[in-house]
Amino acid sequence: MQQAQQEFLAEVLTRHGVVPADKIEPLIATAVEKGQPITELVVATELAPEATIAQAIAAEWGLGFMKEIDVDAVPLSCAEKIPITYAKQHKLLVLSEDEARVYCAVADPLDVEAIDDVRTVFGKPVELAVTTNKTIMDAINRVWERKEHGGTTLESDAEHEADELIDILDADDDAPIIAWVNSLFSQAVRERASDIHIEPEERDVVVRFRIDGELYIARRAPKQHMSAVVARVKIMSQLNIAEKRLPQDGRITLKIAGKSVDIRVSTIPTSRGLERIVMRILQKTSVLLGLDELGFAAREYGIMDGLIKRPDGIILVTGPTGSGKTTTLYACLNRINEPTRNILTAEDPVEYELGGIHQVHVNAGIGLTFASALRAFLRQDPDVIMVGEIRDRETAEIAIQASLTGHLVLSTIHTNDSAGAVTRLVDMGVEPFLVRSSIIGILAQRLVRMLCPDCKEPYEATDYELQQLGLDERTMAWKHNRKISQRYQPHGVPYSPPGSDLKLPPIFYRPKGCEACSNKGFVGRRGIYELLVIDDEVGNLILQNADAQAIKRAAQNAGLDTLRDDGARKVIAGLTTVEEVMKAKQEDILEDI
Known part of the structure; x- marks a missing residue:
């Protein structure tokens, strides 16, 4: 775009009150130098939303x-x-x-x-x-x-770089099975599916998408086409199409609607004589989020940001499979990823390659386990180490050794809540004094679906819902007046207990469904969090080999917000529902005292 056009567009935006003149002037030179439309720079610098710019341009030329x-x-x-x-x-x-x-x-x-x-x-x-x-x-x-339902095709090569891939919607082959598989991928990406299930049933083939954690039937196909569909997916993922008796795993790299997409493929034989396929869709936009995009409350964000900038210690992220632990770890690594740090990761598998970070795909079949990778890392002069999961005593002890010798270690562990991670390590055989001296923070998390902002409906909360969230008058007053320890109250981060400014009965929101959310009532997921910092009181309980309940009660007395507390905060804010919070919260999580 020529300079005259850039200046004219800048004048249009100023004349229509979209951007003040003093704000847009510095962007003109940048736009000309980079050859980038000034409208894109205005959006990128958050001076105005894209829709407002388009409306101004339409008004200038008298267009709709x-x-x-x-x-x-x-x-x-x-x-x-x-x-x-x-x-x-x-x-x-x-x-x-x-x-x-x-x-x-x-x-x-x-x-x-x-x-x-x-x-x-x-x-x-x-x-x-x-x-x-x-x-x-x-x-x-x-x-x-x-059109693709009638014949667009794609030839994918997993070895190609993203910019060399053919966009699935740009291809022009008319083979029906190829077109059907392509349309399946493009539909899944458009509907934000995380997984595709292709399942042979008695009379037909059922395709289900997992969207925001829930499975939905997406389409059906005649059963006689199942073998051809399986063969096509196997070819794309470079699997053995002749092997139908054993499970196989593969990977596909595609470009769909301009987005680079990785797809992990798993096939298994079934009793019906046909194979079942499950494909996990991995998009950088859904996994590579900033720490400030995860949904932390201001206080927890401040604490977590401080913990990951420590020079040593272990930070654990805990929760069930599919609770967003990898996304959280990647966000932490991206936050501290600088040329001055040597960051190494051991993952199973490596979901995305992160620039400036050295990642290792563990493979137990050849002896490359988490423990052996950790040992090798210690000879690689690391500053930060990320271990995909602590599964056994050997891995735990090497991680502790690394933290005690001046390295920051991030990892995950499977427990229901933050305090349970402490007792889990002890149950593995790790000495309590080693746990106390190495662990600096434990983050428990779950994912809840976010209400569609376009169609959510307000309603008056019931007494039972308030009780479920611990938001009756007594607990609200207790939360509002309780002492928050300095350990949990970092300087400059204001604390707002869930419900502290709430008047009963409050207004909650529920899903309705509209075109924007495909009539599901929800769009996307975000985390609810419980961040346990190992202070002196909790540390003493660990040394005494106290159980998880005692550790959690002490942390709550010091100001810990539980998963339910954070969920209540998001319900009050109109972001999610009581049902989502209660579904995510495990039964054995302690209620507020």
Whole structure:
């Protein structure tokens, strides 16, 4: 984009009150230097949302603004006349045509060359409507996904780099099975599925997606196609298509709707004579979050941020499978990832490669266990070590040795709550004094579904719901007035106990369902957390070999917020529901005293 266009767009944004003149002036030179549209810089610097910019541009040229595009109303016969690669490059979508003109949605009405091309292809004047980059790209992908059910193809090579992969929606082969598998992947990514289950039933094949922790039936297919579908997935994941008696594991790397996606594949034989496939979808956008994006309360964020910047000690993250432990560990590593630190990880498997961090995929079959990897790490001059899981005494003792010799160690362990991690280590055979001297913090976590902000419904909370969350008048007053120890109250981080400013009965929210959330009522998941810091009182209890209940009560007296407390805070904020919190909370988690 030329400098004259950049300056003109800047003038438009200023004239329409989108961005103050003193804020946008410094961006013009940057936009010209980088060749990046100034509108993108405005969004990136959070000076204005993309929709507001698009509305201003539409108003300047007297064009309509489209908040959403009904892709089901777009005739494929119109859209297909402009190749998808061209449509994506110029961010335009032909919506319809009549005898007089063709109607087109664009993100950039100044792209005169592209608009002229559309006019040439259709032989008619073009009537434009402006929308956002995100809306137009999503609409293009969804329109071509409709076509894909009838024949788009993909040839994937797991060895290719992301920028060398063919986008699944850009391919043009018409093989039915290939197209069916491709459409399955693109549908799963669009609907934010974490897993795809392809299951042979008695009469047909059932495909289920796991979305925000719940399984939903996504589609069905004739049973006679199951063998061909399995063969296609095996070819893509470089598995042995002739071997149908044994389980196999593989991996696929794809590019779907412009996003690089890794897919872990697992096949097993079933009693029906056909294989069952489960595929885990790994997207960097869902795993690689910042520490401030995980959903910590301000106080817990301050504590956790301080712990991971310590030079030594062990930080444990605990919770069941699928509770987001890997995401939390990656967020911690990214937070402290600097050229001045040597960070090594041992993982099973390595889910994503992190720049500046040296990762090892453990393989017990060749003797490369967590324990042996840890031993090798100690000879690699590490500053920070991440171990995927502490499963046995040997791994635990090497991790403790590493922490006591000046290294920060991050790992996970399977227990129900934070205090249970202490007793679990002792049960493994680790001496209590070693636990006391090495562990600096334990984070228990669960994932709860977040309510859709577009359709959630308010209602008056019941007494039973308040009781479930520990938010009756007595406990609210106790939480509000209890003494918070300095250990749990870092300087500069205000403390707001759940319910401290709550008036009974409060307003909670429940799911309804709308188009934005695919009528599920929920969009995405975030964590609820319980962060135990090993202070003197808790440390003395560990030395006395106290049980988990005694340790947790002492921590609560010092200001620990339990999983239920953090869940209550998110319910009060209208982020989730009582049912989600109670479903995530294990029965043996102590109630507030």
